[in-house]
Amino acid sequence: MKSKKVVLPINKVKPGMKTAEVIFNNMGNIMLWDGVPLDSVTIERLKNIGIQEITVLIDEPRETEPDRNYDSPEIFASSYERDAEYTRNMFLAISSGMALDVNTANEIVDSVLEKSESHRNIIDSITKVKSIDEYTYYHSLNVSMLCMMIGQWLRLDEYHVRNLTQAGLLHDIGKVRIPAGILNKPGKLTEEEFEEMKRHSEYGYNMVKNIDDISPEVAKAILTHHEKEDGSGYPFGLTGDKLNLYSKVVTVADIFDAMTANRIYKSKDTPFKVFELMQHGSFGILDPVVLDVFLTNVTSYYIGAKVMLNTGETGVVVFMNKQNYSRPVVQVGDRYIDTSVSKFVRIKEFI
Numbered sequence: 001m002k003s004k005k006v007v008l009p010i011n012k013v014k015p016g017m018k019t020a021e022v023i024f025n026n027m028g029n030i031m032l033w034d035g036v037p038l039d040s041v042t043i044e045r046l047k048n049i050g051i052q053e054i055t056v057l058i059d060e061p062r063e064t065e066p067d068r069n070y071d072s073p074e075i076f077a078s079s080y081e082r083d084a085e086y087t088r089n090m091f092l093a094i095s096s097g098m099a100l101d102v103n104t105a106n107e108i109v110d111s112v113l114e115k116s117e118s119h120r121n122i123i124d125s126i127t128k129v130k131s132i133d134e135y136t137y138y139h140s141l142n143v144s145m146l147c148m149m150i151g152q153w154l155r156l157d158e159y160h161v162r163n164l165t166q167a168g169l170l171h172d173i174g175k176v177r178i179p180a181g182i183l184n185k186p187g188k189l190t191e192e193e194f195e196e197m198k199r200h201s202e203y204g205y206n207m208v209k210n211i212d213d214i215s216p217e218v219a220k221a222i223l224t225h226h227e228k229e230d231g232s233g234y235p236f237g238l239t240g241d242k243l244n245l246y247s248k249v250v251t252v253a254d255i256f257d258a259m260t261a262n263r264i265y266k267s268k269d270t271p272f273k274v275f276e277l278m279q280h281g282s283f284g285i286l287d288p289v290v291l292d293v294f295l296t297n298v299t300s301y302y303i304g305a306k307v308m309l310n311t312g313e314t315g316v317v318v319f320m321n322k323q324n325y326s327r328p329v330v331q332v333g334d335r336y337i338d339t340s341v342s343k344f345v346r347i348k349e350f351i
């Protein structure tokens with residue numbers, strides 16, 4: 001589609017327009033990359049931190065309007081729930097003895113790809129509470145959406161973004177072969193149970209390896225999504241140099257969604273805690289380039305967010321610290337508080 005570049009005052013900027021140039025905040029740091037689709041929350045946050053005007057790309061009108069606008073949280077949410085329902089049906093059909101239906105999988109992949117410009121709604125839906133029983137279905141869908149976004153952030157072409165979306169959706173498909181008593185066990189697994197659980201990667205690989213519509217690289221990513229860069233993962237203990245890019249992306253997305261779900265179920269930490277754990281707890285485990293691209297982009301969605309500090313003051317997140325994503329710079333009135341320097345000042349919650 002054709003688009004043109006225009007400079008607009010911030011109050012004329014509309015959701016759906018894309019940034020035409022990198023946007024810097026008033027401290028000279030990159031806030032948004034070029035080519036990023038804007039939504040109403042991001043526009044509001046740009047206003048919050050005092051941006052006056054930006055250069056945007058405006059699409060020339062297209063001949064047929066798309067029927068769904070996924071920038072709308074309601075339309076997005078209903079489609080997300082429908083995708084989760086399809087994912088559940090896909091899992092249940094296999095556990096009742098049928099072969100994986102790749103057409104159903106591809107329909108879900110297409111539906112996820114239709115939402116490829118609604119990153120804000122994707123991030124919001126991932127961090128919402130869901131029932132624990134439904135975890136595997138939502139997890140598969142969430143990892144699929146995260147893999148799609150990481151592919152876009154890595155600036156991969158459509159073919160690879162599609163494959164990544166499919167790999168994310170199917171990465172845990174082998175879990176249908178794991179007995180429910182092990183899969184949903186609330187307590188810690190015994191060593192034997194854990195050995196069985198670990199086999200889901202191979203079960204999944206065996207289910208997809210002979211399907212024409214699934215690339216061998218996607219199948220390989222399903223087989224190796226629990227391998228770690230330092231060779232400490234399973235099933236083979238492969239090191240990073242033996243893992244393909246799809247596998248590295250799925251691993252980052254998988255860990256982020258699992259940690260986010262854990263945070264929702266067990267504690268009231270902010271997403272910043274998950275960023276900190278991923279940034280500082282994953283050395284040697286996750287691919288550093290994929291992790292860096294992921295954290296840089298996903299954390300940028302929190303710039304402009306209103307927060308309450310543990311001091312009781314409220315402020316706006318104005319800058320992410322690359323060395324420590326869980327401790328951003330917060331503007332309170334006309335003061336800038338660097339929470340990475342003021343060690344006792346923390347973000348307590350989002351408001």
Ligand SMILES: [Fe+2]
Pocket residue numbers: 171172200225226
């Ligand atoms: Fe897994």
Ligand SMILES: [Fe+2]
Pocket residue numbers: 139143171172254
């Ligand atoms: Fe997983």
